[in-house]
């Protein structure tokens with residue numbers, strides 16, 4: 001919150017820089033689409049990393065107290081990090097906000113998580129090649145214009161790597177710590 005409000009205060013100073021960098025300004029002249037997407041992503045990434053490191057990796061891999069499982073109810077296990085992410089995104093979607101988000105990959109365990117739109121496919125390729133560089137592009141879907149931002153989803157913990165490499169449905173078995181395993185897609189409707 002603090003970071004966000006100080007960002008807003010800095011905006012008049014940052015705006016010329018952002019515009020020089022080709023950033024699109026929001027229609028109301030306030031925060032840019034890119035800054036909105038970056039701020040949302042910062043929170044998502046922090047929550048996702050904390051859950052994986054402090055809960056899943058600690059309890060499953062280090063202390064061997066409880067496992068994480070897709071069938072967490074039947075198995076009395078922890079939900080997977082990707083399930084936690086999706087439950088959050090579904091709860092947000094119920095509130096009909098002005099944005100949506102999802103976790104996709106070029107090498108999905110669940111085929112539903114493959115990129116579908118041309119922009120998603122292009123962005124997933126781009127962040128896999130350069131994980132430090134987010135991908136931003138406008139796209140038109142169903143006659144509506146969106147600002148789509150895609151961020152690398154990295155293997156922030158050994159738990160990410162060992163589970164995906166060992167999963168029978170995984171099309172890739174050579175992920176390494178720190179690498180991009182997929183991408184977070186944030187979509188903002190444009191005015």
Ligand code: HEC
Pocket residue numbers: 048049052056068069070080081082083103104105107108109110111113153154155156157159160161163164167181182183
């Ligand atoms: C215990 C196993 C396990 C762990 C730990 C795990 N994942 Fe996954 N991950 C899965 C499974 C299973 C899915 C598919 C879930 C679904 O959508 O049904 C998935 C989904 C994903 C997806 C969406 C594409 C796909 O493969 O379907 C990405 C990206 C991803 N995980 C990255 C990560 C990262 C990064 C970490 C660590 C922060 C991580 N995963 C930790 C098992 C795991």
